[in-house]
Amino acid sequence: MNVGLNQLLVASAALFAVGAFALVARRSAIVMLLGTQFMFAAGAIAFVAFGTFGLGTRTLGAGAAVALFAGATAVAELAVGLTMAALIYREHRSFAVDADRE
Amino acid sequence: MPLIGALPQPITSAPLVILLYVVLTLMIVSALTSVLVRDTLWAIGAFSSSMVLIAVLYLTIAPFLLFAVQLLVFTTVSAALLIGLLRRTTGLGRSTQGPLHRDWIIGAAVVAALLALLVVVLATTSWPIGLIGNAGPGVGEALGTKYVVGLAVLVVILASAALGSGLMLAAPTLPSLRGGGPIRGSGPRR
Numbered sequence: 001m002n003v004g005l006n007q008l009l010v011a012s013a014a015l016f017a018v019g020a021f022a023l024v025a026r027r028s029a030i031v032m033l034l035g036t037q038f039m040f041a042a043g044a045i046a047f048v049a050f051g052t053f054g055l056g057t058r059t060l061g062a063g064a065a066v067a068l069f070a071g072a073t074a075v076a077e078l079a080v081g082l083t084m085a086a087l088i089y090r091e092h093r094s095f096a097v098d099a100d101r102e
Numbered sequence: 103m104p105l106i107g108a109l110p111q112p113i114t115s116a117p118l119v120i121l122l123y124v125v126l127t128l129m130i131v132s133a134l135t136s137v138l139v140r141d142t143l144w145a146i147g148a149f150s151s152s153m154v155l156i157a158v159l160y161l162t163i164a165p166f167l168l169f170a171v172q173l174l175v176f177t178t179v180s181a182a183l184l185i186g187l188l189r190r191t192t193g194l195g196r197s198t199q200g201p202l203h204r205d206w207i208i209g210a211a212v213v214a215a216l217l218a219l220l221v222v223v224l225a226t227t228s229w230p231i232g233l234i235g236n237a238g239p240g241v242g243e244a245l246g247t248k249y250v251v252g253l254a255v256l257v258v259i260l261a262s263a264a265l266g267s268g269l270m271l272a273a274p275t276l277p278s279l280r281g282g283g284p285i286r287g288s289g290p291r292r
Contacts (some may be wrong), residue, residue: 003122004112008163011126015133022137030142030184034149037180038133039157053110061244065252066170067160068245071176072256076263077179082187083267085220089191095142 016042029085033078040074042091046085113276122162124219128212129155142192146184153177156188161230165241191270 015038022035044067051063089095115121129152136148157173223229245253 001116001119002114003119004110004173007112007122007126011130014130018130018137019134026137028142030187031137031145034136034145037149038137038152041153043158043175045156047170048160048164053112057111059244061165062248064165064241065244065249067164067168068171068241069249069252069256071172072260075176075179075183077261078183079263079267083270086187086191086271095191 003047005053007097008053009046012046014051015045016049029081029088029095029097030070032097033081033085036081037074038069039076044070056095106137115217115227115229118162118229121219122159125155127160128214128216129159131196142188146181146188149184150177161186166230167241180185189206190199 007043019035019038019040019042022038023032026035046068047063047070049063051059051061051066085095089098113122130241132148132152132155134146138151139145139148154173154177157169157177158173
């Protein structure tokens with residue numbers, strides 16, 4: 001039993017699938033934003049996995065640097081997204097993104 | 103002669119492998135929980151726990167800087183932003199579940215099992231000291247030399263996101279045709 005590139009990529013794909021499910025299937029703006037965070041994190045894990053066990057080991061620290069950039073971009077996206085969620089709530093008293101249709 | 107040379111070998115140390123499998127499984131489970139659970143506060147808690155587990159994963163396979171940034175910056179800032187949003191909108195209601203509720207007991211059992219596994223791994227392997235010593239300076243050097251332009255762009259993105267979200271929240275509320283208005287801090291949480 002070991003942990004290498006394959007296992008980490010499977011976990012990354014599963015996390016990405018969870019995020020995509022949240023984005024597609026849930027109506028709450030907050031849960032959708034959490035889904036995008038999981039998708040960012042899944043990409044970062046894949047980069048780190050390739051940087052540790054794959055061809056990324058040829059350039060030291062490259063995978064981790066990309067993961068840092070992805071994480072910071074995700075936080076910036078979360079800040080803007082949550083502000084938009086607050087505006088949706090202010091308007092509709094609900095976090096549902098399709099509250100306008102009701 | 104091979105073109106790329108030999109790639110690093112997978113982790114085979116038994117306690118560390120078990121820890122990694124547990125961390126990966128709990129990470130997926132808590133992510134799924136945060137997506138499926140109805141209560142927003144519980145969703146944020148599960149999201150934060152999955153972010154902490156990602157940090158533990160980084161501690162094993164990535165440079166220490168990434169672990170520290172993931173744990174101290176990304177997880178903390180994300181949780182603070184989400185809690186701040188709840189405080190400004192629906193409010194943070196007290197939990198109706200007592201300390202002896204089944205959910206609390208299950209959560210405490212999982213945390214205790216993970217801590218016990220961590221103790222076993224720390225006692226039987228050189229993790230995380232060996233990994234930190236091997237892979238520490240790489241990412242800092244790369245950020246300061248190869249990716250310095252990207253780092254500067256990232257700082258601009260983060261600063262403009264912080265400024266933009268602050269301005270949006272501070273903007274006066276316009277009268278709404280649908281009956282909305284300023285947030286008073288109470289109401290149903292969805």
